[in-house]
Structure formats: C-alpha cells, structure tokens
Amino acid sequence: MSKPLEVLLLDDEPIVGRRLKPALVKIGCRVEVFENPREAVARIGQKEFDIVVTDIRMEEMDGLQVFKHVQEKWPRTKVIMITGYAKIDLAREAMGKGVFDFIAKPFRPDDLRQIIANAAEALGAPIDFSSMGDELVEA
Amino acid sequence: MSINPENIASYDTDYNFRFRYETLRSLLNKNGIALQILSDLEADLNHMHHYDKRIKRPIQRLITESLLMAQELNLMTGEKYSDLYGVISRIRNQTDKLFSEQPPDAGRPFVLRLDNQDDPDPLQIGGKAFNVWHLGKHFNNLAPPGFVVTTAAYNRIIEDNNLHDRIRILLNNLDVTEDEAQFKSRTETIRRLIRESTVHEGIEECIKEQVELFNQAFPGELWAVRSSAVCEDGSHSFAGQFDSELQIKHENIVTAYLHVLAGRFTDRAVKYRIHNNFREVDTPMAVLFMPMVDSVAAGVVHSTDIKDPDSNTMVISAVPGLANRMVKGEEPADTVMISKGLSPELTWVPPANGDAGNTRIADYISNEKIFEIAKITGQAVAKFGHELDIEWAVDKNNNVRFLQARQLNIPRIENPEITEASKRKENLPVIEAGITIFPGRAEGPVTFLSPGADMSEVPEGAIVVVEHPRPELSSILPKIAALLVVEGDPVGHLATLIREFSVPCIFRLGKNENILHGKNIISVNATKRTVYAGMRWPGIRERVLARISAGNRHQEKSGPLYDLVLALNLLDPDAASFKAKSCRSVHDTLRFMHEMSVRSMFDFGDKQNRGWNRKSKKLITGLPIKLQLIDLDGSVLENSNNVPPENVESTPFKALWRGIMDERLFWPERWEKTMRGMPADFQEAVLGGNRGPRRASDKNYAIIAKDYMNLNARFAYHYAMVDAMVGPGTEHNYVHLRFRGGGAGDENRKRRARFLEQVLRPSGFGVDRSGDLVTAWFRHYPQNDSENALEFLGRLIICARQLDVALRSDRSVKLYADYFLREQFKRFV
Amino acid sequence: MNILKKLKQIRHKEPGIREFCIQTIRFKKFLENARALLDLFEDGREKALGEYIFDRHYVVTLIDSVIERLGMMVYDGCVLVPESGEKLYTTYDTHKRTARNLIDFSGIVKKAVSPGDVTPETSKTVDQEYQLLSEALQWFNGKDAPLDSTVMAFMKQIFLKVIQGHGSSEVIKNRSLFENSCGKIPDMGIYLIDLWKDQLALPEGNSSINDFNSIPLNHLLMDAGGKDLKAHPNPDWIAAVGEYQLSLNSLRADFQFHLVTLATGDADADFIFIFADDAAILDTLLPPGFHTENTGYGQFAWNLGISEKTIEDSLMIIGRNLFN
Known part of the structure; x- marks a missing residue:
C-alpha cells in the first residue's frame, strides 16, 4: 500500500473524534483530531494534510473559514464538511466554493469512509479497500 | 342547543382552560402547516397538471387538515361555524372529480406530418407549426413541407429522464433570485440535462422514418429544426426565445432536436416565462422540422x-x-x-x-x-x-x-402631450435620428451596455444604450425606461419583444450616440425620435416607474385547481360577506378559520380578565404598552398582579421584548413629543389597546409558558399576533407572525403588508400575503436563531405601527423596507 | 354549559352522522400521530444500534419531537373521549417534565479546557450523546423501565380510553341515526356512509357497494357473504368509506370491533389497524404479519409500511372470515 492518507479531523464535539478516528485508522489513514478550530488552523499552517474533515458550525470559527485557510495554504487538500442539522443550503453553497463534499449528522462512520475514499481517488491516491480485512465488509 | 361564549359567566376548571388553549394551538399549528402546503402547491402547479397523481395527495391532506381545523374552531366557539363542514366537503368532492380526469396525452402520436392534417391541435404541435400548417392549407407550395415532433414526445422525454423533478428543483425560487450567476448556472444545468437525455426509441424511429421519406423525395436536403412551443407565435411571441438549429444533416437530426429542446431553458426564455407568469406545464414544446430552403x-x-x-x-x-x-x-x-x-x-x-x-x-x-x-x-x-x-x-x-x-402585434399608441417646453428654442434635442420601434416618452439615467456585460447591474428605470439589438437584451426589457440602439433593423426578435413589453425605443441612432456619453439623465421621445439632456417632462418619470412596477406585478394564475384550492376570494374580514358559506376555496376556509379563531381568542381573553383573574397579570413597563399576561405554567415569577418584564421567564417572550425595547428604536422620548397634540384615542393606538367604536375593552394580552408565547395586540379590528415556541430543540421551534391591517385606507394597509413582506422574506421567514393580511413563519431553527427572529419581530411591530403616515406611495414601501433591513430605525419616527 | 359538556352531548340540531364522520377522520389522525411516534422511537433505536455519529442536538430534537407528537395524540384523544381529557393531560404533563429533566440534566459535560486533551483515552467513557439517547430510549419504550412510566405505556392507555369511549358512545348505541340517514348494503348487514359526502343531503335508501367508489371496501367484501343473502333487518356494521380509506365498526353491544385502513399506495402513510375486544376472534381473523398487543380490554393489531397489494389481500382474508 502506498503512503497513508493524512487526515485532519476537526469538530468541537468529542464524539466525532472518538468514533471517527478509529474508523479512519482502520482504512489506513493517519488521523490528527482537533476540537479547537484555532489549534487546527495553526496545525494546518505547519503541515499539509491530504484531507481535512471539519464541522461546518463551530462556536469559535465556522467551517467555511477553516476551509478558506486550507484552500489558501494547501490548494490540493480536499476538504469535507460535516453539517449538524439539515443546513443543506449552507453545505451546497460551500460546495460551490470548492469544498469537496459534505456529510450530515447523524451518519455512520462507513458513510464518511466512502467519501474519504472518493477524495483519495480524486487526489490520485486511491485507497485499496480489498486489503483491509473483514471490518470493512458491510454487515 | 349551542354554546354562546358571550353567556358564559365563568369557567369552573383549569382543564377547560387548558383544553381551549390546546385547541387554539392545534388549530394555529395546522394553519401554519396548511399555508406551507399551499405555497408548495403553488410551485408544484407550475410544473404539473391537475390530473397529475402527485398533486392529489397533498391536496387531499390539505383538505383533511382543514376539516379537522373546522372541528377545532367549532369546539372553541360552540358550533358557531358548522357551515364550514358542508363547504369543505363540497370542495373535496369537486377536487376528487378533477382528479379523475384523464390526461390527454394518452395515445397521442409522437410525430405528425403537416401536409396530411385536417385539423391539427395547436396544443400538440405548438403555435409556430400550427401557423405553418395554416399557410400550407391555403396556399399550395408556399410553406416547405415538414413534420412536427409533438408535445407528447416532449413530455415523454421529460418523464423518461426524470427531468420533471430535477427541473422543478432547479427552477425553484428562481423568480426571486437576484443572483445572476446562480440563475445562469441553474439554467445551464437544465440545458445540459436535456441535451444528454435519452430519446425514447419510438420517437427516434418516427423521426428517422419521416426524414427517410423526405430524403426520397428531396435527396441531400439539409434541415431546419425549430421550436414550436405552445403559446408561441400567438399573442405572446416568445420571439427568438427558443433557438433554431439550421443546416442540419439528417444524421444529426436527433441531436439537433435535443438542442432545440434545451433552448427552452435559455436564460432569457426562462425569464420571459416567469415574467409573463407562464406555467412550465402549460408551455410544453413541439419541434418543427422543415427542409432548408436554399x-x-x-x-x-x-x-x-x-x-x-x-x-x-x-x-x-x-x-x-x-x-x-x-x-x-x-x-x-x-x-x-x-x-x-x-x-x-x-x-x-x-x-x-x-x-x-x-x-x-x-x-x-x-x-x-x-x-x-x-x-x-x-x-x-x-x-x-x-x-x-x-x-x-x-x-x-x-x-x-x-x-x-x-x-403582428400593433401597439396602442398613446398620444403624447405636447408641452410648452418643447417649443422653446433653448430646449433643442441633442439627438434627432433613427427609427421608432415603439413610441412613447421616458426619462431616466443613461446606462451604456456593452456586449457581455452583466445585465443584473442595469438599474431599474434606466435608459439603456446598446450597439446592436441582441436577443439577450430581452431579459432587461421589463425593468428599463427606454432603449436606444445604435444599429438595428425594425424587424427581428428583439424588436418584436420590445413591442410586447411596450418599451419606448429608437433604433439606428447611429454615430450620434457619442453625444450621450457625457450625460447623466436624458429624456427620450421615441415617437418623435428625439433625445434631450436632462429631465424634461414633469410626471413622466413616475409614469414610467409605474409602468415598470405594474408590469412586474404578476397576474393571478388560474385553472380549476387554483380556483378550488389556492385562490383567495375572502379578502375583507370586516365585510358582511365574510362568512363560512362564502368560502369557495381551501385558502378561503383557512383564512376564515384563522380570523374567527383569533376573534374567539380575544373574546376568551376578555372573559379571563372579567370573570376569572387568577392567572391574568398586568405587565409593568415604561413604554406606552398595555399588556395582560396569562400564565400557563408559573413562568411569571411574581405573586402580585403587576409584573415587570424581567420576571417573565418565558424564552420567546423575553426575546420579543428585547426587540421591542431595542434602544435604537428611539421612541419613548420622541413619542412624548409627537404625542402632544394627538387625540387621546390615537395615543392609545400603539400597542395600547383602543377604545374603538365597537369593542368594549380591547386589551392586549399574551399567553405565556416557559417555551411558548401567544401574544395578541390590536387596535380596532387590526392586529398583530405572534405565536412562538422556542426551546432547546430545533424541530418544534417556530415563530409565527400574523399581522393584519392598521392605518387608514385600503391602499395604506396593503402597502404596510407589502412592507412587511419585503422585510420578512430576506430575513429568513416564509411569507404569505393576502390583501392586507401577512402571515409569516420561521420554523425548525435552533434556539438562538429563533430568538433573533423574535427580536426582529419586536422591532418590526413597533416600526410597522409607526408607518401609518409614511407609506404614501408605492415607492416608499421599498424605501422603508431598505431602512429597516439596514437597521436605520430613526427613519421610522 | 361549557365546552366539555357540549362535547359529551349529542347535539340534536346537527346531524349525528356528520359528527360520526368527523370523529372517524379524527380517529384516523390519531392513528397517524401514533404511527409517527413509533417511527420516532425506531429512528432513535436505529441510531443507537448503528453506532452513528450524532450530536446532542439530534437527541434533543428527537425528545422534543416525541413530546410534540404525543401532545397531538393526547389532543386527539381528548376530542374523541372528552371525559378522559383531564387525566390524559395530567399524565402528559408528567411526561413533559420527564423530557425537560432529561434535556436539562442528562449528559451535560463541561468542555475540557486543557488543550490537546482529545486522546482516545476517553473512549472508555460513554459519549454523553449516547448517554442521553439511551436515557431517552428508556423513557420512550424501555423494557426495563418502571411500569407505566414509558411513553409507549401512555400511548396504550390513550388507545384504551379511546376504544372504551367509542364502545360506550351514544352514537353507536343510537342506531336509528344510521337507519334514517345512511345507505345500506342489506345483504351484508352493513350501513354505509361516504365520509366526504355532504351529510345534509338526503340519503338514497338501499345502495350497493358499487355506489361507493371505495377500494378497501371492495376488497373487504370481495370474497365475503357467499351463501346467506337474506337481508339483515338490523345491520350490525357501519362502514365509513373514502376512495382509499375504510373505517369499519361493529354496532353490536356485545362485540366491539374496529378496523381502520388507508391504502393509497404510499407506504409511509398506508396502514391497517384493528381492535377486537375478544382476542380469540383476531387469531382466527388475521392473516400473518400483523403486530399485536394484548390488553385486558381486548387486542390491538396493526400493520404499517406495507404495500397496497398486501393491504388489499389482507382485507380480502379478513372480510372472508368476518362475514361468513
């Protein structure tokens, strides 16, 4: 398998990091989890991630601002938005601006893994699911 | 024996009160949902016929909800309105009959040759093809032979490719969009979807068969593929709105067909239909195929x-x-x-x-x-x-x-007045040239438009100067004062549209247009082909703006379902004809029930204050506002009968009150100043209740609970009701406003209603305006947003009351709406 | 006289038939609200079992939705059985308080202040969102919850009150109301009413099924009533029908039976609901696939989210068993 996918996960709710990180690690991603948007943005300033997954609405800073930071610094990075309650309009608007995709809570980790896989493919580094093992087989 | 609430001396149990309040809430809740269904239906009927199965379900649901609402209203009022049941049943039976109609497309051919028709149906072949057939019928060999791919084929393609819903979603809310880029991107998406559609093989075979037949008679012919829409080439020309494909080789003919279909959704075509209030479903497209004439x-x-x-x-x-x-x-x-x-x-x-x-x-x-x-x-x-x-x-x-x-549409020419000013030598025109495309006078700021410029930048009421009469200009015709074109022929698509839109216009201005470059405001007399610098004729500018806004006010759509469901006939609740029996549509019944439930609630509130005062308290405030509070669940932390607002622990109430108390509203001291000299009963008018001629004691009151508030404020027969549920969840949060009337005169009341609509819509509310009643809703938003909405309403109610004198003209509506949206509240006093 | 007394009384001025029809429609609404509640429970369960990622907002919204829907059910119940209204609202208020407590006091966690404190160390603790959801599910329909404290238990109570109220209602007892104002299928012993017909119009006397364009009714009676074609002097049944709906009620004092069905083709809305005061009867009557619920008073059965065809087939079987 090629170089692991570098993923940054940002959501001010701990449940997201807690449940998503293991799921992404299983498909071979290297995941850094943040609950504080400013810290996440600082980290993005230091390191280029392949994929950034961020909540669209956080108290300190909203996802679109995070997206702008990412886009300015690392235009190659794919950004995926997590939306809470059906703020679909906001999400679509974000997609118009270059966000790769979005996913609405509640969602299963598998649903996001699929989007991550799409993003990986778009990056030219497709994830090979077949070598992952039984955890990935849908029940 | 029916109950007459007037005779009730007292209520014996809390439960009775509770049930009544729950009945009102249930009714108002259903009303809110029903209005939303109505507004969705309005959009749906743009794309669906009344016999479309997908329309049936929401309408039946709507009628069922209305029936239950009628039961609730009768529970509140002791069966005062039992006539409603018969009315609603009748409407239901009539809509059922409509739904059982067969769609006419069943069994219709996809392709028709024009030369062997005796009596073709313009609804199948479209206006253009129909006219060509007509020519061919009377004159031998005048029109080239041809065939038509019918509207049935179009409908089939749309259905096969699931385009109905996709187009519907893409066109949703486009008539209110100011975002030109979004508009363009959506129409481009629709065109792409059509160009990429699969054509049913039956249709494709028919087309190929016809082409084959012609090929035998006229080998090597190239084809002209032209749109022939229903409604086209009658009194509405659609001139050039749909593109033609010319010089098509027969092997490319199906592709050309799809391209012509896609042309139905060019920006200007869509805008034309929206402006003329054409329903998508009423303007399906046929396509005319004729061999090219060399x-x-x-x-x-x-x-x-x-x-x-x-x-x-x-x-x-x-x-x-x-x-x-x-x-x-x-x-x-x-x-x-x-x-x-x-x-x-x-x-x-x-x-x-x-x-x-x-x-x-x-x-x-x-x-x-x-x-x-x-x-x-x-x-x-x-x-x-x-x-x-x-x-x-x-x-x-x-x-x-x-x-x-x-x-050919012959415009009615109004005789321009000849003013004294035009005879004076110093008032010579700066340009005297060209040909009149459409007569009339206009004044306005001059705007030069280069090809490819963003047309949304053209201000309303401008006089636009362009080089050539390109068809894209049709999209600005509804909003400009006049059009000056440097080069152009009096015939051609744009010229036809200019006449349809009655825009004063001169073509062939020639090199003279340079003269205009230094000018700001110009006056155009298209009849005499003269252009003057500056403003010339008093009153003309107003007339022009009136023409523009009149043109943009949509005519009512009609049809059997509109009449039974959407049309609002009952407009004036004070009229003697405002009765259950006068209701002809579902919308009428909703309006009627809403009004009567509110009145009943007022009666009830009065009884509360008179007979049973245990739960009613008076709000103490420095503002000239009289408000009684009816506390449902102990949210009022005060044992005495007088309560300061800080002690009302109701989330929605607090939010609304913050809006009312907004410092920028500035009115307490101003109030005193303006109030001196005002008649005493006018002073009472602002949220103070009014000793009007018919009501004994009009008090304003609010029913409150921790998460809930139902506030009713009124004077004479006009009122504002704010009904809100705001808690930590989101699904059930809602803020509803019902505002009716206020101010003297019918026109004023309507202007106030339009003001409210123009302020509420951009602020996230759904709005329904019927005459002088405005209903607005803000649903399913989180607590913060809902509280902000209530604060907004607090400010709005105060400002709206103060608009009595200010809304003297239609233009002032937009003016004040802008002031409010920009939070320039000082302007309202 | 206050509203409540008025509700309890049969008004002699207005036709009782109209009252009957509206209450029939109200009962259908009542069932819709109940169904919506079951869907909400299921939604919560699915999220918990499926290891979904959701936020507190989702659970709070779910709880709010349940309270709102429950309120609508309670309201409908009060309209159907006014004499039970006060008790119903008292219990409802208790549930409102429970919901409030859940939201205010459960799973509130102060955000960790120290930076970098987001390692999976905490995966051993239950996510507060899951904690809240689990408590909510307990309250909705938990098997281990204290008796009668769940929303589901309350729903059953409301159902029972409504059914009991219906059984003792004067409308049902007053058959002459139907005799003079309804159509009849004399050979089946069924009074027939068109739910939406303007009831003030005079009835047409004896009718046949064909006069009523009701798909469920047609299916119910398709295989029914083979041999005994004598006219029943006192029909035992009243069927209120619409194009896609049917509400069938027994008029016998000794046998309470209700069947309500909607068959439009929209699986999200369609259903069959049945109640019989004798559980044994339902066992012989019903095709397989129904959920059932036994109570001291009788047995409820229902089937949701099924196809039009399934409903139609079920009706044929039930009709065959009921009318032979």
Whole structure:
C-alpha cells in the first residue's frame, strides 16, 4: 500500500473524534483530531494534510473559514464538511466554493469512509479497500 | 342547543382552560402547516397538471387538515361555524372529480406530418407549426413541407429522464433570485440535462422514418429544426426565445432536436416565462422540422407598418441568402415599403448611414418578387384574419416560400402631450435620428451596455444604450425606461419583444450616440425620435416607474385547481360577506378559520380578565404598552398582579421584548413629543389597546409558558399576533407572525403588508400575503436563531405601527423596507 | 354549559352522522400521530444500534419531537373521549417534565479546557450523546423501565380510553341515526356512509357497494357473504368509506370491533389497524404479519409500511372470515 492518507479531523464535539478516528485508522489513514478550530488552523499552517474533515458550525470559527485557510495554504487538500442539522443550503453553497463534499449528522462512520475514499481517488491516491480485512465488509 | 361564549359567566376548571388553549394551538399549528402546503402547491402547479397523481395527495391532506381545523374552531366557539363542514366537503368532492380526469396525452402520436392534417391541435404541435400548417392549407407550395415532433414526445422525454423533478428543483425560487450567476448556472444545468437525455426509441424511429421519406423525395436536403412551443407565435411571441438549429444533416437530426429542446431553458426564455407568469406545464414544446430552403434572398415582411398602422403600408426587410442572422440583429437589412391597394408602390428606405433617395439598393431580389411577396402576404392576412409578421425566402427556383408566420402585434399608441417646453428654442434635442420601434416618452439615467456585460447591474428605470439589438437584451426589457440602439433593423426578435413589453425605443441612432456619453439623465421621445439632456417632462418619470412596477406585478394564475384550492376570494374580514358559506376555496376556509379563531381568542381573553383573574397579570413597563399576561405554567415569577418584564421567564417572550425595547428604536422620548397634540384615542393606538367604536375593552394580552408565547395586540379590528415556541430543540421551534391591517385606507394597509413582506422574506421567514393580511413563519431553527427572529419581530411591530403616515406611495414601501433591513430605525419616527 | 359538556352531548340540531364522520377522520389522525411516534422511537433505536455519529442536538430534537407528537395524540384523544381529557393531560404533563429533566440534566459535560486533551483515552467513557439517547430510549419504550412510566405505556392507555369511549358512545348505541340517514348494503348487514359526502343531503335508501367508489371496501367484501343473502333487518356494521380509506365498526353491544385502513399506495402513510375486544376472534381473523398487543380490554393489531397489494389481500382474508 502506498503512503497513508493524512487526515485532519476537526469538530468541537468529542464524539466525532472518538468514533471517527478509529474508523479512519482502520482504512489506513493517519488521523490528527482537533476540537479547537484555532489549534487546527495553526496545525494546518505547519503541515499539509491530504484531507481535512471539519464541522461546518463551530462556536469559535465556522467551517467555511477553516476551509478558506486550507484552500489558501494547501490548494490540493480536499476538504469535507460535516453539517449538524439539515443546513443543506449552507453545505451546497460551500460546495460551490470548492469544498469537496459534505456529510450530515447523524451518519455512520462507513458513510464518511466512502467519501474519504472518493477524495483519495480524486487526489490520485486511491485507497485499496480489498486489503483491509473483514471490518470493512458491510454487515 | 349551542354554546354562546358571550353567556358564559365563568369557567369552573383549569382543564377547560387548558383544553381551549390546546385547541387554539392545534388549530394555529395546522394553519401554519396548511399555508406551507399551499405555497408548495403553488410551485408544484407550475410544473404539473391537475390530473397529475402527485398533486392529489397533498391536496387531499390539505383538505383533511382543514376539516379537522373546522372541528377545532367549532369546539372553541360552540358550533358557531358548522357551515364550514358542508363547504369543505363540497370542495373535496369537486377536487376528487378533477382528479379523475384523464390526461390527454394518452395515445397521442409522437410525430405528425403537416401536409396530411385536417385539423391539427395547436396544443400538440405548438403555435409556430400550427401557423405553418395554416399557410400550407391555403396556399399550395408556399410553406416547405415538414413534420412536427409533438408535445407528447416532449413530455415523454421529460418523464423518461426524470427531468420533471430535477427541473422543478432547479427552477425553484428562481423568480426571486437576484443572483445572476446562480440563475445562469441553474439554467445551464437544465440545458445540459436535456441535451444528454435519452430519446425514447419510438420517437427516434418516427423521426428517422419521416426524414427517410423526405430524403426520397428531396435527396441531400439539409434541415431546419425549430421550436414550436405552445403559446408561441400567438399573442405572446416568445420571439427568438427558443433557438433554431439550421443546416442540419439528417444524421444529426436527433441531436439537433435535443438542442432545440434545451433552448427552452435559455436564460432569457426562462425569464420571459416567469415574467409573463407562464406555467412550465402549460408551455410544453413541439419541434418543427422543415427542409432548408436554399435561398437567394430572405427576410421578414410585416403586413402593416407598426409605426403607422393607418398609412396602409407593408414593410419588407431583405438580405441575400439566409435571414437568420438578420432576425438576430447581427446583420443589417434592406427595407422597402409597399403601399397597399390596387396600384401598390415601392419605396426603398435608405440605410442609416446612406444617402436619401429612391435608388434601388438590393440587387439580389427583383421588384417583381417584392410585389409578389406583398401580394401573397395580403392574401394570407385575409385568411388568418389578422396582421402578420412573416419570415420569407426566395429559393433557387425563384419561388417565394413562407417559413414562419406570427401574429403582428400593433401597439396602442398613446398620444403624447405636447408641452410648452418643447417649443422653446433653448430646449433643442441633442439627438434627432433613427427609427421608432415603439413610441412613447421616458426619462431616466443613461446606462451604456456593452456586449457581455452583466445585465443584473442595469438599474431599474434606466435608459439603456446598446450597439446592436441582441436577443439577450430581452431579459432587461421589463425593468428599463427606454432603449436606444445604435444599429438595428425594425424587424427581428428583439424588436418584436420590445413591442410586447411596450418599451419606448429608437433604433439606428447611429454615430450620434457619442453625444450621450457625457450625460447623466436624458429624456427620450421615441415617437418623435428625439433625445434631450436632462429631465424634461414633469410626471413622466413616475409614469414610467409605474409602468415598470405594474408590469412586474404578476397576474393571478388560474385553472380549476387554483380556483378550488389556492385562490383567495375572502379578502375583507370586516365585510358582511365574510362568512363560512362564502368560502369557495381551501385558502378561503383557512383564512376564515384563522380570523374567527383569533376573534374567539380575544373574546376568551376578555372573559379571563372579567370573570376569572387568577392567572391574568398586568405587565409593568415604561413604554406606552398595555399588556395582560396569562400564565400557563408559573413562568411569571411574581405573586402580585403587576409584573415587570424581567420576571417573565418565558424564552420567546423575553426575546420579543428585547426587540421591542431595542434602544435604537428611539421612541419613548420622541413619542412624548409627537404625542402632544394627538387625540387621546390615537395615543392609545400603539400597542395600547383602543377604545374603538365597537369593542368594549380591547386589551392586549399574551399567553405565556416557559417555551411558548401567544401574544395578541390590536387596535380596532387590526392586529398583530405572534405565536412562538422556542426551546432547546430545533424541530418544534417556530415563530409565527400574523399581522393584519392598521392605518387608514385600503391602499395604506396593503402597502404596510407589502412592507412587511419585503422585510420578512430576506430575513429568513416564509411569507404569505393576502390583501392586507401577512402571515409569516420561521420554523425548525435552533434556539438562538429563533430568538433573533423574535427580536426582529419586536422591532418590526413597533416600526410597522409607526408607518401609518409614511407609506404614501408605492415607492416608499421599498424605501422603508431598505431602512429597516439596514437597521436605520430613526427613519421610522 | 361549557365546552366539555357540549362535547359529551349529542347535539340534536346537527346531524349525528356528520359528527360520526368527523370523529372517524379524527380517529384516523390519531392513528397517524401514533404511527409517527413509533417511527420516532425506531429512528432513535436505529441510531443507537448503528453506532452513528450524532450530536446532542439530534437527541434533543428527537425528545422534543416525541413530546410534540404525543401532545397531538393526547389532543386527539381528548376530542374523541372528552371525559378522559383531564387525566390524559395530567399524565402528559408528567411526561413533559420527564423530557425537560432529561434535556436539562442528562449528559451535560463541561468542555475540557486543557488543550490537546482529545486522546482516545476517553473512549472508555460513554459519549454523553449516547448517554442521553439511551436515557431517552428508556423513557420512550424501555423494557426495563418502571411500569407505566414509558411513553409507549401512555400511548396504550390513550388507545384504551379511546376504544372504551367509542364502545360506550351514544352514537353507536343510537342506531336509528344510521337507519334514517345512511345507505345500506342489506345483504351484508352493513350501513354505509361516504365520509366526504355532504351529510345534509338526503340519503338514497338501499345502495350497493358499487355506489361507493371505495377500494378497501371492495376488497373487504370481495370474497365475503357467499351463501346467506337474506337481508339483515338490523345491520350490525357501519362502514365509513373514502376512495382509499375504510373505517369499519361493529354496532353490536356485545362485540366491539374496529378496523381502520388507508391504502393509497404510499407506504409511509398506508396502514391497517384493528381492535377486537375478544382476542380469540383476531387469531382466527388475521392473516400473518400483523403486530399485536394484548390488553385486558381486548387486542390491538396493526400493520404499517406495507404495500397496497398486501393491504388489499389482507382485507380480502379478513372480510372472508368476518362475514361468513
């Protein structure tokens, strides 16, 4: 398998990091989890991630601002938005601006893994699911 | 024995009160949902026929909810309105009958040849094809032979590719979008979807079969593939809104067909339909296929001169070769006038930059041919029964062919007043040139528009100057004062549309347009073909703006379902005819029930204050507001009968009150100043209750609970009701506003309602405005947003009350709406 | 006289038939609200079992939705059985308080202040969102919850009150109301009413099924009533029908039976609901696939989210068993 996918996960709710990180690690991603948007943005300033997954609405800073930071610094990075309650309009608007995709809570980790896989493919580094093992087989 | 609430002396149990309050809430909740269904239906009916199964379900649900609401209203009022049941049942039975109608498309052919039809249906073949058929019927060999792919085929393709819903979603809310980029991107998406559609093989076979037949008779022919929409080429020309595909080889014919279908969704076509209030479902498209005429000359003939219909003259424009670039305004034509009558005479019109004189210019067409065209045109007018705008060609065999025909719209010319000012020497026009496309006067700021410029930047009421009469300009026609075009022919698509939209317009201004570059405001007299610097005629600007806003006010759509469900007939709740039996549509019943439930609640509130005061308390405030509080669950932390607002622990109430108390509203001290000298009963008017002529004691009151508030404030018969549920969840949060009337005079009340609509919509509310009643809703938002909405309403209610005097004209509505949205509250006092 | 007394009384001025029809429609609404509640429970369960990622907002919204829907059910119940209204609202208020407590006091966690404190160390603790959801599910329909404290238990109570109220209602007892104002299928012993017909119009006397364009009714009676074609002097049944709906009620004092069905083709809305005061009867009557619920008073059965065809087939079987 090629170089692991570098993923940054940002959501001010701990449940997201807690449940998503293991799921992404299983498909071979290297995941850094943040609950504080400013810290996440600082980290993005230091390191280029392949994929950034961020909540669209956080108290300190909203996802679109995070997206702008990412886009300015690392235009190659794919950004995926997590939306809470059906703020679909906001999400679509974000997609118009270059966000790769979005996913609405509640969602299963598998649903996001699929989007991550799409993003990986778009990056030219497709994830090979077949070598992952039984955890990935849908029940 | 029915209950008359007036006779009730007291209520014995808390539960009775509770049940009544729950009944009101249930009713108001259903009303809110019903209005939303109505507004969705309005959008749906744009795309669906009344026999479409998908319409049936929401309508039946709507009617069921209305029936239950009627039961609830009768519970509140002791069966005062049992007439409603019969009304609602009747409406249900009538809608059921409508739904059982068969869709007419069943069994209709996909393709029809024009030469073997006796009585074709314009709804199947579209206006353009119908006119071509008509020509062919009366004149041998005049129109080229052809065939039509019908509206049934179009509907089939749309259905097969699931385009109905996708187009519907993409077109949703487009009439309110100001975002030109979004509009363009959506229409482009629709066009792409159509171009990429699968064509049912039955349709494809039929097309190929027809092409094969023609190929045998006329081998090697190229095809012209043209749109023929329903409603096209009748009184609404759609002129050039749909593109034609010319010179098509027979192997590309299906692709060309799809491209023409896609042309139905160009920006300007969509805007045209929206502006003219055409439903998508009423304007399906047929496509006309005709072999290309290999022409040596072509052009357009108007059977009468529009500029001067009494002059008994025909106008023919001509170019060598094909006419299509000419009609798009891309190529100048030669023009000749022919007098009608026994000895017709020709007069060639000199081109814009050329010399005067009768010299003959066009060497590609003989005078004989011109006369021949004129003669046939005259005969065609006799057959059609009205004036005609015809596209003609002369083929390589020297035969005259007529390719398209549409009704020629003769504008009604209003006689301009001749003012004294125009006679004075110092007021000479800066330009005196060109030809009148549409007469009339206009004044406004001059705007130069280069090709490719963003047309949404063109201000309303501007006088636009352009180089060529490109068809894209049609999208700004509804909002401009006048149009000046440097080069252009009086015939062609844009010219036709200019006449339809009644926009004063001069073509062929020539080099003179340079003079306008230094000017700011200009005045145009399109009838006399003169342009002046500055403002010239008092009152003209207002008239122009009135024309623009009148044109943009949509006419009511109609149809059997509109009448039974959407139409609002019951407009004036104070009229004697405002009765259950007068309700003819579902909307009527909703309006009626809403009004009566509110009235009943007022009665109830009064009883509360009179007979049973245990739960009613008075709000203490420095503002001139009288408000009684009815506490449902102990949210009022005060044992005495007088309560300061801080002690009302109701989330929605607190939020609304924050808005009312907004410092920027500035009104307490101002209030005193303006109040001195005001009659005493006027002072009471602002949220103070009013000793009006008919009501004994009008108090304002609010029913409150921790998460809930129902506030009713009124004076005379006009009121504001704010009903809100705001808690930590989101699904059930809602803020509803119902505002009716206020202020003297019908027009004022309507303006106030429009003001509210213009302020509420951009702020996230759904809005329904019927006459002077405005209902607005803000649903399913989180607590913070809902509280902000309530604060917004608090400010709005105060400002709206203060608008009594200020809304003197229609323009002031937008003015004050802008003030409010920009939070310039000082303007409201 | 106050509203409540008025509700309890049969008004003699207005036709009782109209009252009957509206209450029939109200009962259908009542069932819709109940169904919506079951869907909400299921939604919560699905999220918990499926290891979904959701936020507190989702659970709070779910709880709010349940309270709102429950309120609508309670309201409908009060309209159907006014004499039980006060008790119903008292219990409802208790549930409102429970919901409030859940939201205010459960799973509130102060955000960790120290940076970088987001390692999976905490995966051993239950996510507060899951904690809240689990408590909510307990309250909705938990098997281990204290008796009668769940929303589901309350729903059953409301159902029972409504059914009992219906059984003792004067409308049902007053058959002459139907005799003079309804159509009849004399050979089946069924009174027939068109739910939406303007009831003030005079009835047409004896009718047949064909006069009523009701798909469920047609299916119910398709295989029914083979041999005994004598006219029943006192029909035992009243059927209120619409194009896609049917509400069938027994008029016998000794046998309470209700069947309500909607068959439009929209699986999200369609259903069959049945109640019989004798559980044994339902066992012989019903095709397989129904959920059932036994109570001291009788047995409820229902089937949701099924196809039009399944409903139609079920009706044929039930009709065959009921009318032979």
